[in-house]
Amino acid sequence: MSEAEFIVIRALAGDVDLRCGGVAVVAADAPVPDRPDLAGEVPDGTVAIGKRYTDESGRLEVLCTRSGAGRLSLGESELTVKAAKALPSSD
Amino acid sequence: MNILTLLEIVATADGDRVAIGDRAEGLTYARLLELADGAAARLGGGDRPVLYTGTATEVFPVALFAAARAGRPFAPLSYRLAADRLERQIRGQLPADLVGPKVTCDLVGADEGVRATPVEDLIGLAASGGAPAYAAPGDPEAAAVFLHTSGTTGDPKVAVLRHRHLTSYVLNATDLLSAGPDEAALMSVPPYHIAGIAGVLTNLYSGRRIVQLPDFDERAWVDLVREQDVTHAMVVPTMLARIVKVLQADGGGLPSLRHLSYGGGPMPAGLIRTALELLPHVDFVNGYGLTETTSSIAVLGPEEHRAALASGDPAVRRRLHSVGRPLPAVEMVVRDADGRDLPAGVRGELWVRGPQVSGEYARASLLDGEGWFRTRDAAWIDDAGYVFVEGRLDDVIVRGGENLSPGEIEDVLMEHPGVAEAVVYAVPDEQWGEAVAAAVVPRPGRQVGEKELKEWVAAHLRSSRVPAHVTFRETLPRNDLGKVLRRVLRAEHEAGRGGPQAG
Numbered sequence: 001m002s003e004a005e006f007i008v009i010r011a012l013a014g015d016v017d018l019r020c021g022g023v024a025v026v027a028a029d030a031p032v033p034d035r036p037d038l039a040g041e042v043p044d045g046t047v048a049i050g051k052r053y054t055d056e057s058g059r060l061e062v063l064c065t066r067s068g069a070g071r072l073s074l075g076e077s078e079l080t081v082k083a084a085k086a087l088p089s090s091d
Numbered sequence: 092m093n094i095l096t097l098l099e100i101v102a103t104a105d106g107d108r109v110a111i112g113d114r115a116e117g118l119t120y121a122r123l124l125e126l127a128d129g130a131a132a133r134l135g136g137g138d139r140p141v142l143y144t145g146t147a148t149e150v151f152p153v154a155l156f157a158a159a160r161a162g163r164p165f166a167p168l169s170y171r172l173a174a175d176r177l178e179r180q181i182r183g184q185l186p187a188d189l190v191g192p193k194v195t196c197d198l199v200g201a202d203e204g205v206r207a208t209p210v211e212d213l214i215g216l217a218a219s220g221g222a223p224a225y226a227a228p229g230d231p232e233a234a235a236v237f238l239h240t241s242g243t244t245g246d247p248k249v250a251v252l253r254h255r256h257l258t259s260y261v262l263n264a265t266d267l268l269s270a271g272p273d274e275a276a277l278m279s280v281p282p283y284h285i286a287g288i289a290g291v292l293t294n295l296y297s298g299r300r301i302v303q304l305p306d307f308d309e310r311a312w313v314d315l316v317r318e319q320d321v322t323h324a325m326v327v328p329t330m331l332a333r334i335v336k337v338l339q340a341d342g343g344g345l346p347s348l349r350h351l352s353y354g355g356g357p358m359p360a361g362l363i364r365t366a367l368e369l370l371p372h373v374d375f376v377n378g379y380g381l382t383e384t385t386s387s388i389a390v391l392g393p394e395e396h397r398a399a400l401a402s403g404d405p406a407v408r409r410r411l412h413s414v415g416r417p418l419p420a421v422e423m424v425v426r427d428a429d430g431r432d433l434p435a436g437v438r439g440e441l442w443v444r445g446p447q448v449s450g451e452y453a454r455a456s457l458l459d460g461e462g463w464f465r466t467r468d469a470a471w472i473d474d475a476g477y478v479f480v481e482g483r484l485d486d487v488i489v490r491g492g493e494n495l496s497p498g499e500i501e502d503v504l505m506e507h508p509g510v511a512e513a514v515v516y517a518v519p520d521e522q523w524g525e526a527v528a529a530a531v532v533p534r535p536g537r538q539v540g541e542k543e544l545k546e547w548v549a550a551h552l553r554s555s556r557v558p559a560h561v562t563f564r565e566t567l568p569r570n571d572l573g574k575v576l577r578r579v580l581r582a583e584h585e586a587g588r589g590g591p592q593a594g
Binding site: 007009029049050051052065066084087088089090091 | 092096099100103104226229258262263264265266267268269276286289290293294297299323325350352354374376377378380386387390392393418419
């Protein structure tokens with residue numbers, strides 16, 4: 001299981017199969033499901049706080065609000081990190 | 092997403108970093124979040140706006156985030172307004188909570204729908220209260236901030252910025268904790284200006300400590316930069332003009348300063364060149380935006396400033412006076428009065444579209460069906476995409492069918508050695524429809540005449556640009572952020588000449 005938390009900034013229409021470390025993410029206010037099969041399992045990779053992740057279409061955008069283990073994916077296809085911007089501060 | 096989430100993320104990632112104030116004693120991100128919780132509990136939920144009439148002290152971000160925590164719009168009002176106008180703005184938002192100095196708390200009574208908290212009490216009350224029992228609302232469509240536009244060309248309107256406009260702007264313009272731990276930003280714009288709101292959010296999310304100067308004074312600004320090792324600052328052009336004078340007089344320089352952004356009005360050509368030469372180690376950034384576009388929509392960066400200053404190519408040199416190019420998430424086009432796109436190099440009205448563009452006022456959205464907002468700014472775009480903003484469309488002088496930009500004539504007037512300040516505006520004219528008028532503040536101790544200035548303009552620009560009327564004044568009428576009020580000058584011209592018929 002992963003401790004990572006996210007907020008969806010731009011959503012796709014309908015239900016989406018968002019996973020972290022291959023396991024479906026759950027709503028922040030929902031109870032954590034009892035998954036003895038995953039006890040002690042730490043998925044590969046990490047999601048990092050402050051990074052934005054998008055799908056291939058670029059229409060789904062997820063912001064990580066707490067770092068944790070795992071890789072984010074939409075179904076089987078992994079989300080990619082949006083590149084950091086090099087914009088000069090204007091305020 | 093709520094703007095409070097931005098603070099929660101930074102507090103999670105590096106809660107012990109100082110967010111605001113002195114480097115040793117300032118508020119940390121974690122503490123700021125606690126105070127926002129406590130102040131939200133004090134204010135309570137609901138949809139009544141939280142009016143703020145205080146200055147830009149640390150209470151300002153506490154009140155801003157407390158309103159967001161409680162799911163209520165935050166409405167900063169100008170504490171510089173005369174009491175009757177401020178009272179009118181308060182009455183326009185009732186029922187409401189009000190956080191402000193006692194004198195504004197007493198303007199409207201509790202029986203009329205104001206629940207007042209003295210600004211000096213908010214942090215104490217917040218520190219003694221717990222967090223609200225409910226979670227922070229996350230609806231990105233909820234109104235986050237109500238701001239009065241500056242209203243230089245008409246009555247101020249109340250712009251509505253939703254959480255999604257502000258969070259889009261912050262996430263598209265900055266990266267979490269991208270600032271080094273030694274960076275500090277000096278903020279001297281008031282809370283009721285869009286740069287005051289946006290500056291809190293972007294500096295906070297990038298992890299840059301905020302140092303506040305609640306009432307701008309050029310000497311205090313320079314001293315604070317030196318004392319607090321300020322690395323970043325944002326100023327409006329009138330502030331920069333005064334800072335330059337202090338630096339020229341004391342010769343002390345600003346060794347810690349790395350980055351100076353400016354915006355909020357047209358920058359005189361001579362002033363930015365002087366500033367660049369005076370502070371060669373500083374990165375200059377021009378940010379162009381409106382209240383209704385959630386701060387900057389175009390930026391001219393440091394390298395572009397230096398390239399323009401060093402170039403022998405006039406097309407590159409003049410980019411120093413452009414506002415740069417649109418931010419990546421923002422689209423801009425120039426259109427004619429009928430809404431048709433104009434090619435590069437042709438002046439028309441600037442239209443803008445993007446996730447941060449609100450274009451919405453209380454009770455009315457001005458976005459068209461495709462999401463475009465008409466800025467009411469006159470502009471043209473060069474073939475490399477640099478945007479040249481020439482001022483408010485209402486300020487363009489239409490003389491005998493020719494459109495004249497006041498800024499071009501003002502720049503020439505201000506290059507005259509006897510001129511300290513100049514503003515150019517349209518006045519009614521029987522022969523031409525409109526004529527060019529100039530109001531000029533002479534340099535102290537200098538004699539300069541009307542004929543001399545007309546000849547000066549004629550030597551630099553086409554004859555249609557030569558002012559038909561020149562008046563000399565001790566000061567120019569400005570609003571409290573230094574924007575020139577041309578409508579006041581026009582009204583004085585008409586009053587002085589017995590009405591618009593006289594030529």
